[in-house]
Amino acid sequence: MVDLDYPFSETAVRALKAGDVVRISGTIHTGRDMLHKYFADGGEFHVDFKDGALFHCGPVVVKTTAGWRVVAAGPTTSIRENAYEPGFIRATGVRLIIGKGGMDSATLAAMQECGCVYIQAVGGAAAVAAAAVKRVSGVDFLEEFGPAEACWHFEVDGLKGIVAMDTHGKSLFTDVAKYSRRQMDILTQPMSSKGKKK
Amino acid sequence: MGDREAKKLLKLIGETSTSLPDDVEGALKKVLAKEPRGSSARIVLETILENTALAKASGTPLCQDTGTLSFYIDEAVKDKVTPEDVKAAVAEATKKGLLRKNCIDPVSGRSFDDNCTEYTPIIHYKSAEWRKSLGLEGTITLQLKGGGSENMSRQYSLPSTILGAARDMTGVRKCVLDAIFRAQGYGCAPGIIGVCIGGDRATGYEVAKEQLLRRLDDISPDPKLARLERWILKDANMLGIGPMGMGGKTTILGVKATARPRLPASFFVTVAYMCWACRRNSCG
Numbered sequence: 332m333v334d335l336d337y338p339f340s341e342t343a344v345r346a347l348k349a350g351d352v353v354r355i356s357g358t359i360h361t362g363r364d365m366l367h368k369y370f371a372d373g374g375e376f377h378v379d380f381k382d383g384a385l386f387h388c389g390p391v392v393v394k395t396t397a398g399w400r401v402v403a404a405g406p407t408t409s410i411r412e413n414a415y416e417p418g419f420i421r422a423t424g425v426r427l428i429i430g431k432g433g434m435d436s437a438t439l440a441a442m443q444e445c446g447c448v449y450i451q452a453v454g455g456a457a458a459v460a461a462a463a464v465k466r467v468s469g470v471d472f473l474e475e476f477g478p479a480e481a482c483w484h485f486e487v488d489g490l491k492g493i494v495a496m497d498t499h500g501k502s503l504f505t506d507v508a509k510y511s512r513r514q515m516d517i518l519t520q521p522m523s524s525k526g527k528k529k
Numbered sequence: 530m531g532d533r534e535a536k537k538l539l540k541l542i543g544e545t546s547t548s549l550p551d552d553v554e555g556a557l558k559k560v561l562a563k564e565p566r567g568s569s570a571r572i573v574l575e576t577i578l579e580n581t582a583l584a585k586a587s588g589t590p591l592c593q594d595t596g597t598l599s600f601y602i603d604e605a606v607k608d609k610v611t612p613e614d615v616k617a618a619v620a621e622a623t624k625k626g627l628l629r630k631n632c633i634d635p636v637s638g639r640s641f642d643d644n645c646t647e648y649t650p651i652i653h654y655k656s657a658e659w660r661k662s663l664g665l666e667g668t669i670t671l672q673l674k675g676g677g678s679e680n681m682s683r684q685y686s687l688p689s690t691i692l693g694a695a696r697d698m699t700g701v702r703k704c705v706l707d708a709i710f711r712a713q714g715y716g717c718a719p720g721i722i723g724v725c726i727g728g729d730r731a732t733g734y735e736v737a738k739e740q741l742l743r744r745l746d747d748i749s750p751d752p753k754l755a756r757l758e759r760w761i762l763k764d765a766n767m768l769g770i771g772p773m774g775m776g777g778k779t780t781i782l783g784v785k786a787t788a789r790p791r792l793p794a795s796f797f798v799t800v801a802y803m804c805w806a807c808r809r810n811s812c813g
Contacts, residue, residue: 352572365638388593391589391593392626402589402626403589403591403595405592407676407677408680408715410715431715453576453580454773454804455580455591455594455675455805456577457592457594458590458591459579459583462583477630477640478629478630479633491576493569493572493573504713504714504774504775506776507714507774507775510769510776511713511768511770514767514769515706518706518764519703519706519707
């Protein structure tokens with residue numbers, strides 16, 4: 332288990348390897364479909380992602396007398412941001428992208444170049460992720476994008492994840508995709524229904 | 530509708546959003562034992578089970594995507610449980626944070642505050658026979674289906690030269706395996722698969738999704754379909770996609786298939802993908 336604390340240094344991030352289990356603490360920001368498109372379209376933007384973390388997440392947040400309370404905060408599918416992410420990484424200097432499902436080779440290349448890793452949080456595990464959020468320090472674009480798409484600023488303590496794409500060009504998802512492609516070919520060959528046992 | 534029914538609906542929404550059906554939780558516990566200690570697959574499954582227990586204990590949503598809400602109500606109680614009653618309960622559950630503000634106008638981009646519009650939540654009034662055919666208890670069933678899994682549902686038209694799939698059960702199997710392969714971990718594997726063989730395009734998707742209401746231990750009464758369900762489940766778990774697509778022995782927890790008459794010109798195979806957070810529950 333590797334502990335990562337905000338601000339995330341390039342050295343710490345480049346030392347990570349695909350498969351490492353990490354615990355993230357400090358400030359992280361949520362951002363998904365609308366934020367990525369807005370950023371790519373050149374929208375005005377003042378959130379500082381330098382040495383920071385971007386969480387692909389649309390949380391359930393309720394307003395209480397004591398402020399915002401996060402009740403559910405699992406990751407959303409990251410592939411939808413493939414078109415935007417390389418540009419986002421290069422422009423902002425973000426160090427951690429937290430999401431689910433992984434991203435494409437262009438994003439992996441931008442990660443290698445800039446020193447950024449992709450961290451897989453467990454999809455659907457929203458209660459565990461919410462429990463790691465200690466405080467909501469603010470929110471941007473709440474009116475414009477709605478609560479699920481807004482850019483929330485969380486203070487987290489020990490948010491768990493697995494490094495799935497590292498700065499050395501390794502992606503766990505590419506390995507799985509290749510293996511399953513081979514198995515698929517074996518399983519769907521004419522006259523055969525036997526796959527190779529893993 | 531009286532206060533008692535209103536409370537019952539709110540309780541149903543809360544329980545559906547915050548807990549997994551016992552058969553799904555049981556299946557996840559069973560497959561956990563198959564994955565080696567320290568593997569990504571094992572860590573993912575442990576987190577899923579920890580999350581399930583935590584959500585239930587704290588009464589908070591299991592997954593932040595509280596999904597498309599589909600209510601299936603016995604037509605015999607139509608007068609007691611009206612669409613207005615359902616909407617009132619959904620609005621209240623949204624206010625309480627049991628449901629995310631999860632409903633967006635695609636044209637204006639506006640988010641609806643209470644998830645209630647002329648078209649949402651989706652409410653079906655169904656016969657008692659229909660409920661019995663899917664093994665549903667009580668009179669009201671609610672299903673929550675998240676967008677990540679919905680994005681992975683697919684429809685095929687047989688024959689398919691690309692898949693090398695003909696109009697037979699071997700061809701149907703190829704379509705379903707293709708859908709599972711393409712979904713990788715994006716639909717939040719290990720998933721549950723609903724299949725409709727035949728029908729038209731619209732009913733294909735509707736019926737495939739309804740199959741996801743069946744319990745995992747429910748076996749098709751048609752021996753040919755029961756065999757197909759078992760066959761696809763076994764093969765899908767040889768793909769090595771694993772929990773959340775990080776590799777492993779369990780990609781799919783169950784396959785539920787049914788068939789509908791088709792036209793001579795059409796042979797659709799519709800695959801509904803449900804995430805491990807398969808939230809369904811019944812009451813009354």
